[in-house]
Amino acid sequence: MSSQIPSFFSNDIVLHVEGIRKVYPNGVIANDNVTLSVLKGEIHAILGENGAGKTTLVNIIAGCIKPDAGEIYVNGKKVKIDNPRTAIKLGIGVVHQHFILIPTLTVIENIALSLNNSGFRLNLSKVKERIIQLSNLLNLKIDFNTKVEELPVGLKQKVEILRVLCQNANILILDEPTSVLTPIEVEEFFRILRNLKEKGCSIILITHKVKEALSISDRITIMRKGRIIKTLTPKETNEEELSLLIIGEKQNSESISFTNENNNTKKILLSVNNLNVRGDRGELSVKNVSFSLYSGEILGIAGIAGNGQKELVEALTGLRKPESGTIIIMDENVVNKKPKFLIKKGMAYIPEDRIGRGVVLTMSLAENAILKRFEESPFSNKTIMNKNSIMNYAHELIKKFGIIAPNPNIEVSNLSGGNIQRLIVARELSYNAKILIAENPTAGLDVRATDFTHRIFLDLKSKGVGILLISADLDELLKLSDRILVMYNGKIMKEFNRNEYDIYKIAKLMLGIEVN
Amino acid sequence: MIELIISLISITLQTSAPLLLASIGECIVERGGILNLGIEGAMLIGAFTGFISAYFTKNLLIGILASIIGGIAIVLFFGFLVIEMNLDQVISALAINLLSYGICIYFFRIIFSQGSLPYISELLSPIPIPILSEIPIIGMILFNQTIFVYIALISIPIAYYLIFKTRYGLSLRATGENPSIAYRLGVNVSKVRYIALIIEGIFVGIAGGTFCLSMFNVFDVRITAAKGFMAVSIVILGRWNPIGVFGGALLFGFAEALSLWIGTLIIGPISASISQLLSILPYVVTIIALLIGGRKAKGPASLGAPFSRE
Numbered sequence: 053m054s055s056q057i058p059s060f061f062s063n064d065i066v067l068h069v070e071g072i073r074k075v076y077p078n079g080v081i082a083n084d085n086v087t088l089s090v091l092k093g094e095i096h097a098i099l100g101e102n103g104a105g106k107t108t109l110v111n112i113i114a115g116c117i118k119p120d121a122g123e124i125y126v127n128g129k130k131v132k133i134d135n136p137r138t139a140i141k142l143g144i145g146v147v148h149q150h151f152i153l154i155p156t157l158t159v160i161e162n163i164a165l166s167l168n169n170s171g172f173r174l175n176l177s178k179v180k181e182r183i184i185q186l187s188n189l190l191n192l193k194i195d196f197n198t199k200v201e202e203l204p205v206g207l208k209q210k211v212e213i214l215r216v217l218c219q220n221a222n223i224l225i226l227d228e229p230t231s232v233l234t235p236i237e238v239e240e241f242f243r244i245l246r247n248l249k250e251k252g253c254s255i256i257l258i259t260h261k262v263k264e265a266l267s268i269s270d271r272i273t274i275m276r277k278g279r280i281i282k283t284l285t286p287k288e289t290n291e292e293e294l295s296l297l298i299i300g301e302k303q304n305s306e307s308i309s310f311t312n313e314n315n316n317t318k319k320i321l322l323s324v325n326n327l328n329v330r331g332d333r334g335e336l337s338v339k340n341v342s343f344s345l346y347s348g349e350i351l352g353i354a355g356i357a358g359n360g361q362k363e364l365v366e367a368l369t370g371l372r373k374p375e376s377g378t379i380i381i382m383d384e385n386v387v388n389k390k391p392k393f394l395i396k397k398g399m400a401y402i403p404e405d406r407i408g409r410g411v412v413l414t415m416s417l418a419e420n421a422i423l424k425r426f427e428e429s430p431f432s433n434k435t436i437m438n439k440n441s442i443m444n445y446a447h448e449l450i451k452k453f454g455i456i457a458p459n460p461n462i463e464v465s466n467l468s469g470g471n472i473q474r475l476i477v478a479r480e481l482s483y484n485a486k487i488l489i490a491e492n493p494t495a496g497l498d499v500r501a502t503d504f505t506h507r508i509f510l511d512l513k514s515k516g517v518g519i520l521l522i523s524a525d526l527d528e529l530l531k532l533s534d535r536i537l538v539m540y541n542g543k544i545m546k547e548f549n550r551n552e553y554d555i556y557k558i559a560k561l562m563l564g565i566e567v568n
Numbered sequence: 569m570i571e572l573i574i575s576l577i578s579i580t581l582q583t584s585a586p587l588l589l590a591s592i593g594e595c596i597v598e599r600g601g602i603l604n605l606g607i608e609g610a611m612l613i614g615a616f617t618g619f620i621s622a623y624f625t626k627n628l629l630i631g632i633l634a635s636i637i638g639g640i641a642i643v644l645f646f647g648f649l650v651i652e653m654n655l656d657q658v659i660s661a662l663a664i665n666l667l668s669y670g671i672c673i674y675f676f677r678i679i680f681s682q683g684s685l686p687y688i689s690e691l692l693s694p695i696p697i698p699i700l701s702e703i704p705i706i707g708m709i710l711f712n713q714t715i716f717v718y719i720a721l722i723s724i725p726i727a728y729y730l731i732f733k734t735r736y737g738l739s740l741r742a743t744g745e746n747p748s749i750a751y752r753l754g755v756n757v758s759k760v761r762y763i764a765l766i767i768e769g770i771f772v773g774i775a776g777g778t779f780c781l782s783m784f785n786v787f788d789v790r791i792t793a794a795k796g797f798m799a800v801s802i803v804i805l806g807r808w809n810p811i812g813v814f815g816g817a818l819l820f821g822f823a824e825a826l827s828l829w830i831g832t833l834i835i836g837p838i839s840a841s842i843s844q845l846l847s848i849l850p851y852v853v854t855i856i857a858l859l860i861g862g863r864k865a866k867g868p869a870s871l872g873a874p875f876s877r878e
Binding site for chain 2: 114116135136137140146148152153154155156157161162164165166171172173174
């Protein structure tokens with residue numbers, strides 16, 4: 053397993069990867085000659101766009117993916133990490149972008165699962181002792197016998213970090229950890245990271261947010277298209293330079309201009325009155341919610357995930373029956389109507405769960421593009437599909453929306469997250485919808501794809517479409533919305549007009565703290 | 569009358585034993601995310617190997633041992649198909665069932681000449697447990713049974729402890745919920761599943777053995793009579809919990825015992841046709857029970873789903 057320490061190694065290097073290369077079966081070169089060192093007690097940010105190969109690198113170090121070439125050294129010793137168990141034993145703890153928690157098990161059980169204790173009997177009380185000891189470090193005060201599925205996202209993440217700490221990891225790898233947190237939570241999260249750093253942990257922070265990398269890390273490594281571009285310290289660089297290094301070319305710098313036309317011709321497209329909706333476990337998740345959406349406006353709904361947004365969206369899109377209340381679209385109560393009816397009525401929907409609800413992964417790009425319109429001509433004549441017109445249409449969408457795909461026949465499972473989102477946006481906008489419901493439309497997207505989505509929203513707005521934007525990203529809401537409703541615990545806490553925006557007031561309301 | 573009822577309950581335990589053993593085994597593998605519908609064939613193999621060995625050695629204990637080995641072998645072969653070869657679990661199970669049927673017919677004909685009906689001269693007799701069997705009523709019912717009934721009853725707490733109180737059980741449950749997450753958490757998914765399959769092989773093998781070593785003294789390929797598939801239903805009814813499975817097995821065993829019991833009560837020219845009619849009772853109960861109790865059953869989230877490491 054181990055070999056001689058290469059001479060150039062200093063004792064401070066806890067993790068060193070050398071010449072890592074990974075080519076996926078579909079020909080994508082995810083990692084190309086990646087060499088990187090992580091020092092003891094540093095926070096090392098790896099910065100890059102979606103698809104830059106950051107997550108692949110993480111998965112290789114975590115033992116989830118086998119590299120085609122390259123070597124890994126931990127504490128100066130060459131190691132072979134061919135499964136996650138080995139990584140855990142070596143003290144490498146990974147918090148993946150998609151949490152690796154079993155929802156039906158309790159917090160203690162989840163953590164016990166990953167610990168390398170020997171013994172036949174399951175000794176949960178011993179695990180609990182250790183959890184309680186370490187949980188103070190994270191300021192985590194919950195009942196550890198709760199099932200993980202009952203925890204909100206922010207707490208799930210803390211449980212993940214707690215798990216990694218319980219494994220006695222001294223190299224922590226965090227993949228896009230802040231994407232699920234509110235600004236206030238991010239501050240606390242960074243405090244925890246600094247705390248861990250002082251205790252001697254080395255932290256690798258994978259992110260695509262330049263500001264974050266600058267504010268927390270000791271060193272920053274830029275990745276682009278599978279390669280390491282440069283390693284810098286925050287002192288010797290700035291936001292602009294980093295952005296440029298990430299993109300690799302001068303970015304189209306014209307920023308989005310926000311226009312707030314106040315024409316009086318606005319009409320109500322959607323009006324929700326005293327809506328109550330129950331969640332999966334029968335609890336009242338949306339409580340007496342009322343609001344109206346006007347044509348040509350973007351109405352933002354701010355809130356931490358799990359405060360009723362999901363149930364609200366499901367009720368609006370006909371996926372969940374409301375308990376009571378009315379949903380009126382253009383003078384018609386659509387409660388209990390099926391999604392198909394709502395689509396005909398002009399409702400478009402960009403779901404948060406792109407993979408699960410947005411596309412059918414095993415179908416082709418072209419087929420996904422016409423999913424909502426396959427019954428219409430020219431795509432079909434009621435029974436037989438018209439392949440030519442479908443293909444032409446798909447080609448058109450690929451061009452117009454800049455979807456990167458070799459041809460329309462490609463299975464959607466081969467597309468990257470950003471391209472899948474472009475495809476969904478393309479499909480949803482293709483039938484001249486009047487109302488667009490967008491749920492975290494830019495979550496996990498890189499700068500370019502985010503910018504693209506924002507431009508499209510503003511364009512739609514100027515064409516008179518009413519957009520309901522549900523987002524966990526407060527910056528996005530502040531940038532795009534004409535009005536913001538803050539949702540907490542199923543209720544609308546307050547409405548803000550654009551001239552009243554105050555990030556701290558909104559953030560506090562999101563956490564349920566009343567403000568005057 | 570009291571004696572009749574005691575005998576009905578006693579028969580219920582006997583008819584429940586193979587169902588209980590098989591469904592406890594199936595419960596354990598399903599907790600690990602593998603749906604083994606090949607359990608019917610595995611049970612048949614267990615019955616066959618048990619019968620052959622007992623026939624030639626004239627030793628019933630060797631028969632039980634052979635049932636266990638036969639059960640493990642065929643279940644492990646199923647495991648090889650679905651874990652190593654990553655084949656579809658339902659299709660592999662179908663192949664296993666057909667294969668088992670074929671193996672039994674083929675070797676039975678090769679080993680025994682046509683026309684003769686081989687039989688085991690002596691079946692396993694009940695083992696009364698000293699003192700306990702003297703207790704009135706309960707002693708007769710619970711402590712004067714064959715070794716199979718005892719093993720079946722003991723398998724319940726063993727399985728419960730294994731699933732909920734051991735480190736292995738935790739890995740097993742995690743694997744059944746989401747094998748790729750369990751893998752990332754350091755669980756050796758293949759090993760966990762192979763162990764579950766071996767345990768199932770033991771239980772299902774013994775279940776097969778009950779038919780030829782304690783109930784009938786002959787072998788026939790129809791001897792398992794879809795009891796393996798019933799075991800799969802019992803696991804659903806029992807909500808993947810050994811205690812629930814016990815209840816389910818008792819219900820099905822009772823249906824069978826009832827049909828046997830009523831059959832013995834009726835005398836006269838129509839008795840044969842009535843007892844034939846009654847013999848469909850367990851299968852009717854299966855359908856009704858699944859319609860009522862299987863409705864909201866929610867098993868391990870990844871039950872039957874394929875898993876590969878990358």
